[in-house]
Amino acid sequence: MAVYTHLGTEQLAELIAAYNVGDLVSAKGIAEGVSNSNWLVETETGRFILTMYERRIDTDDLPFFLGLLDHLSGKGCPVPRTIHDRNGAAWREIDGKAVALIEFLPGVSPTLPDPEQARAAGRALAQIHLAARDFPRTRANDLAPANTLAILRDCGQHALGSIDPALPETVEWGAELVEQWPDELPGSVIHSDLFADNVLMLGNKVTGLIDFYFACNDMMAYDLAVTHAAWSFDRTGERYDAAIGKALVDGYTDVRALEESEREHLPLLAQGACLRFVASRAQDWIDTPADALVTRKDPMEFVRRWQFYAREGTAVFA
Amino acid sequence: MAVYTHLGTEQLAELIAAYNVGDLVSAKGIAEGVSNSNWLVETETGRFILTMYERRIDTDDLPFFLGLLDHLSGKGCPVPRTIHDRNGAAWREIDGKAVALIEFLPGVSPTLPDPEQARAAGRALAQIHLAARDFPRTRANDLAPANTLAILRDCGQHALGSIDPALPETVEWGAELVEQWPDELPGSVIHSDLFADNVLMLGNKVTGLIDFYFACNDMMAYDLAVTHAAWSFDRTGERYDAAIGKALVDGYTDVRALEESEREHLPLLAQGACLRFVASRAQDWIDTPADALVTRKDPMEFVRRWQFYAREGTAVFA
Numbered sequence: 001m002a003v004y005t006h007l008g009t010e011q012l013a014e015l016i017a018a019y020n021v022g023d024l025v026s027a028k029g030i031a032e033g034v035s036n037s038n039w040l041v042e043t044e045t046g047r048f049i050l051t052m053y054e055r056r057i058d059t060d061d062l063p064f065f066l067g068l069l070d071h072l073s074g075k076g077c078p079v080p081r082t083i084h085d086r087n088g089a090a091w092r093e094i095d096g097k098a099v100a101l102i103e104f105l106p107g108v109s110p111t112l113p114d115p116e117q118a119r120a121a122g123r124a125l126a127q128i129h130l131a132a133r134d135f136p137r138t139r140a141n142d143l144a145p146a147n148t149l150a151i152l153r154d155c156g157q158h159a160l161g162s163i164d165p166a167l168p169e170t171v172e173w174g175a176e177l178v179e180q181w182p183d184e185l186p187g188s189v190i191h192s193d194l195f196a197d198n199v200l201m202l203g204n205k206v207t208g209l210i211d212f213y214f215a216c217n218d219m220m221a222y223d224l225a226v227t228h229a230a231w232s233f234d235r236t237g238e239r240y241d242a243a244i245g246k247a248l249v250d251g252y253t254d255v256r257a258l259e260e261s262e263r264e265h266l267p268l269l270a271q272g273a274c275l276r277f278v279a280s281r282a283q284d285w286i287d288t289p290a291d292a293l294v295t296r297k298d299p300m301e302f303v304r305r306w307q308f309y310a311r312e313g314t315a316v317f318a
Numbered sequence: 319m320a321v322y323t324h325l326g327t328e329q330l331a332e333l334i335a336a337y338n339v340g341d342l343v344s345a346k347g348i349a350e351g352v353s354n355s356n357w358l359v360e361t362e363t364g365r366f367i368l369t370m371y372e373r374r375i376d377t378d379d380l381p382f383f384l385g386l387l388d389h390l391s392g393k394g395c396p397v398p399r400t401i402h403d404r405n406g407a408a409w410r411e412i413d414g415k416a417v418a419l420i421e422f423l424p425g426v427s428p429t430l431p432d433p434e435q436a437r438a439a440g441r442a443l444a445q446i447h448l449a450a451r452d453f454p455r456t457r458a459n460d461l462a463p464a465n466t467l468a469i470l471r472d473c474g475q476h477a478l479g480s481i482d483p484a485l486p487e488t489v490e491w492g493a494e495l496v497e498q499w500p501d502e503l504p505g506s507v508i509h510s511d512l513f514a515d516n517v518l519m520l521g522n523k524v525t526g527l528i529d530f531y532f533a534c535n536d537m538m539a540y541d542l543a544v545t546h547a548a549w550s551f552d553r554t555g556e557r558y559d560a561a562i563g564k565a566l567v568d569g570y571t572d573v574r575a576l577e578e579s580e581r582e583h584l585p586l587l588a589q590g591a592c593l594r595f596v597a598s599r600a601q602d603w604i605d606t607p608a609d610a611l612v613t614r615k616d617p618m619e620f621v622r623r624w625q626f627y628a629r630e631g632t633a634v635f636a
Contacts, residue, residue, distance in 0.1 A: 008429035025424045025520065028358055031347035040346055040358060042424065106343045106360065111326030202343065 005037045005052055011094065012041070012050075018085045018092060019101055021045050035213065040104065047104035048083060052097050057213055059091075059098045064139045065212055066090040066100055068132065068189060073103070075131040078124055078206050080105050107200025107207035115247035116204040118231055122251025124206040125194060125227055129220045130256055132189035141192065141216040143280075145181050145272045149174040152279040159286050164300050167282065173306065174275045181272065182219070182265050190223035191215055195230045221262035224252050225269035229277070229305050237304035240316075249317060266317040267309045274306035323355045323370055329412065330359070330368075336403045336410060337419055339363050353531065358422065365422035366401060370415050375531055377409075377416045382457045383530055384408040384418055386450065386507060391421070393449040396442055396524050398423050425518025425525030433565035434522045436549055440569025442524040443512060443545055447538045448574055450507035459510065459534040461598075463499050463590045467492040470597040477604050482618050485600065491624065492593050499590065500537070500583050508541035509533055513548045539580035542570050543587035547595070547623050555622035558634075567635060584635040585627045592624035 013024045022044025030038045030049075035056035041048045053059065066082040067090070073081040080103035082090050091100040110117050141147075152160070152171055160167040191198070193214040200208035232245035252258070281299035288296050309316065331342045340362025348356045348367075353374035359366045371377065384400040385408070391399040398421035400408050409418040428435050459465075470478070470489055478485040509516070511532040518526035550563035570576070599617035606614050627634065 009426045010429055012426070024426060026518075027426050028346075029349035030358070031349055040348070108327045108330070108342060108345050111328055200344075 005054065005095075005097070007037075007039065007052070007094070012039070015050075015092065015094060015099065016041065016043060016101075018087075019083055020086055021048070021083065021101070041101070049080070049102045049104055050099060051102060052094070052099045054097065061139060062091050062098060062100070064137045065215060067137055068135060068212055068215055069102065071135045072128055072131050077128050077131050078105070078200075078208050079128065079212075080208060080210065105200055105208035105210070107202050109197050109199055110201055111196070113196050113231060113244065115243045117201055118244045118247040119251035119254075120201065120204050120206045121194070121196075121199050121227065121231070122224070122248040122253075123255050124199070124209055124251075125191065125223060126252045126255035128191065128209060129188045129223065135189050139189075139216045141190075141218040143192070143214065143216075143276050144218070145174065145178045145275055148276040148279040149178055151283055152275070155279075155282050155286055160282060163282060163285050164298075164303075166303060167278075167299060170275070170278055170303060170306070173271075173310075174279075177268070177271055177275055180268060182261075182268070185219040185221050185262050185265060186259065187217055188220050189215055190218045190220060190226075192218065192223055192226055194223070194227045219262075219269070220256070221258065221265060222269045222272065224249065224258075225266055226273040226276075228266070229270050229273040229302070229309070233301075233305055233308075235301065236298075237301040237308075240308055240312075245316065263317055264314060267313045270309040270316075271306050274302045274309065277302040278306065323372065323413075323415070325355075325357065325370070325412070330357070333368075333410065333412060333417065334359065334361060334419075336405075337401055338404055339366070339401065339419070359419070367398070367420045367422055368417060369420060370412070370417045372415065379457060380409055380416060380418070382455045383533060385455055386453060386530055386533055387420065389453045390446055390449050395446050395449050396423070396518075396526050397446065397530075398526060398528065423518055423526035423528070425520050427515045427517055428519055429514070431514050431549060431562065433561045435519055436562045436565040437569035437572075438519065438522050438524045439512070439514075439517050439545065439549070440542070440566040440571075441573050442517070442527055442569075443509065443541060444570045444573035446509065446527060447506045447541065453507050457507075457534045459508075459536040461510070461532065461534075461594050462536070463492065463496045463593055466594040466597040467496055469601055470593070473597075473600050473604055478600060481600060481603050482616075482621075484621060485596075485617060488593070488596055488621055488624070491589075491628075492597075495586070495589055495593060498586060500579075500586070503537040503539050503580050503583060504577065505535055506538050507533055508536045508538060508544075510536065510541055510544055512541070512545045537580075537587070538574070539576065539583060540587045540590065542567065542576075543584055544591040544594075546584070547588050547591040547620070547627070551619075551623055551626075553619065555619040555626075558626055558630075563634065581635055582632060585631045588627040588634075589624050592620045592627065595620040596624065 012027055016024045026042040028040050030040050032038050036054055037052040039050040041050045069079055069082045072079040083101040091098045157168045198211045232241050278299045281297045285296045330345055334342045344360040346358050348358050350356050354372055355370040357368040359368045387397055387400045390397040401419040409416045475486045516529045550559050596617045599615045603614050
C-alpha cells in the first residue's frame with residue numbers, strides 16, 4: 001500500500017482533460033492497492049479513483065479487468081464502473097504506464113465484520129458470480145494450487161523453515177491437495193481475493209466490491225472458499241468464528257444455491273485458498289528485508305486455517 | 319509521506335461519532351505529511367482531513383497549531399479550520415496518540431507554478447502574516463539558523479563530505495550567517511515551510527495554505543525568504559527563475575509593504591532558509607539507509623541556492 005509514482009498536478013490536469021468529467025478540483029495520493037498507485041481525484045462532476053498500474057499487472061489483462069467492472073456494474077452489481085475517455089478508451093498511458101479512471105464508491109471496509117455484514121458480502125459475491133457468467137473475456141487463474149505450490153517450492157525448504165519450523169511440511173500437503181483438486185465444478189469469473197478490505201459497506205449494506213486485479217475464470221465455489229478462509233478467523237488464524245462462516249455461506253446461497261458437489265468440495269477448496277496465501281506470504285516474507293518499512297504478514301496464520309479445514313472437513317460447511 | 323498507523327473502521331467510526339459531523343461514509347489513508355498519518359474522511363455532512371500526530375510533533379504545541387488554523391480561517395485567510403468535538407476539544411486521543419479533524423479544502427498544489435500562481439501565493443502569505451499578528455499564543459522557532467547550524471555540525475564533517483565534497487564548508491558559511499543574523503525585523507506568526515506542496519490552488523486562486531506544523535513566531539521577511547528559496551529555482555537549484563521570484567515578492571507587497579530594512583536583509587534571510595534545508599536534508603540523508611523505499615533529497619540543491627543568494631545579494635530583490 002503506497003503511492004509509487006509522483007504525478008505532477010499539471011500532468012494530472014492534462015490527463016483528466018482527456019475525460020468528459022470537468023476540471024480537476026482535488027487529488028490526493030491514497031494508501032491503497034499493493035501493486036498500483038492510486039489517487040482520489042475530484043473534478044467538477046464527481047469523484048474518481050485514478051489507478052496507475054505499476055507492476056505485477058500485465059496491461060494485456062486490462063481489457064479483462066476494466067471490462068469486467070463495466071459488465072458487473074451494468075448488471076447492477078455494487079462494483080465501480082470504468083470511466084472511458086473522450087475516445088472511448090478504458091485506459092490511457094502516462095510515461096509508459098497504463099492509468100485508468102474508476103468510479104468512486106462510498107463505504108468503508110469493516111475491520112471486524114459482524115455476521116450481518118458477512119451475509120451481505122456473501123450475497124454480493126454470489127451476485128457477481130451470476131452476473132459474470134456471460135462476460136465474454138477470459139483470464140486463466142495463475143494462482144491455482146499447482147501454481148501456488150510451485151511458488152512455495154521455489155521459496156526453498158531452508159528459507160521456509162527459517163520463517164517457521166512448521167512451514168516446510170506444507171509443501172507436501174500442497175502436493176496432495178493439487179492431486180485431489182477438482183476441475184469440474186461450475187465456473188464463472190471469480191474475484192478470488194475478497195478479503196474484507198475489498199468490500200466497502202455502509203452499515204450492513206455492501207456499497208462496493210473493489211480491487212478485481214486477481215479476478216479470473218475459475219470455480220465459483222473456490223471463490224466462496226477463499227472468502228470463507230479470509231473472513232472467518234481471528235487474525236492469527238487460531239480461532240474460527242462459526243457465526244461469520246455460516247453467515248457468508250448463507251448469504252451466498254440466498255442468491256445462488258450450491259450444488260451438492262460444490263458443498264462437498266468446500267473444505268478442500270478452502271485448503272487450496274490457504275495454500276495460496278501461505279505461498280504468497282512466504283514469498284513476500286523472504287523478499288522483504290526484516291528492517292523494511294512494510295509489515296510482513298505471517299504465513300502461519302493461513303497454515304493454522306489450513307489445518308482447521310483439513311481437520312474439520314465438511315462439518316464446517318454443514 | 320505515509321500512513322504510519324492502521325486505524326480500524328470501527329475505531330474510526332467511534333472517533334467520528336465524537337464530533338457533530340454525521341456518520342462516517344468513507345475514509346482513505348492519504349499519502350501526505352511527513353510526520354503524521356492522514357486520512358481523507360467523508361461523513362454525511364462533509365469532508366475532512368483526519369490527522370494523527372505520530373512523531374516530531376510535541377502535543378504541547380497542538381493548541382498553537384490548531385488554534386492558529388481557527389484564528390486564520392476566522393479572519394478569512396484560505397486556511398482549513400479545526401473541527402472541534404462535541405465537548406469543544408480541538409483534538410482527541412486514540413491509543414495514546416493525538417488526532418485532529420481538519421476542514422478539507424479543494425485545490426491542487428502546482429508542481430510547476432507560473433508567475434500568476436506565485437503572485438497569489440505571495441499575497442496569501444502576507445495575508446496570514448497580517449492576520450496572525452494578534453494571535454495570542456506563541457511558539458519559538460526551533461529551526462532558526464543557530465539551531466539548524468547545530469544540526470549541520472552534528473552531522474559531522476566526514477558524513478557531510480560523503481554526501482558531497484562541497485558540503486562540509488557550509489558549516490563555516492552557516493557560522494558567519496548566524497553572526498550576521500538580524501533579530502529586529504517585524505515579526506508575526508510565520509508558516510516557515512511554504513513549499514508549493516503546501517499551497518492548494520484552483521487555477522490562479524489560492525484555496526488553501528496547509529501544513530502549519532513548522533509555524534512559529536519569527537520575522538515575517540524570513541518567511542518570504544523561505545518561500546522565495548523554495549519556489550524560484552528549478553529542482554536542482556541550478557537555475558533561478560526571476561519571473562517567479564519577482565511575482566512572489568510583488569504578490570507579498572501587494573498586501574503588506576516591506577520595510578526598507580526587511581528588503582535589505584532578504585538575501586541574508588534567504589541564505590538562512592537555505593542553511594535550514596541543507597541541514598535538514600543532510601540529516602535525513604544520513605539517517606535514511608541508501609536502500610530505503612524513501613527517496614532522499616539532495617542537500618546540494620539548497621547549497622546552490624545559497625551560493626546564488628550570497629553572490630547576487632540585493633539585486634535579486636530589487
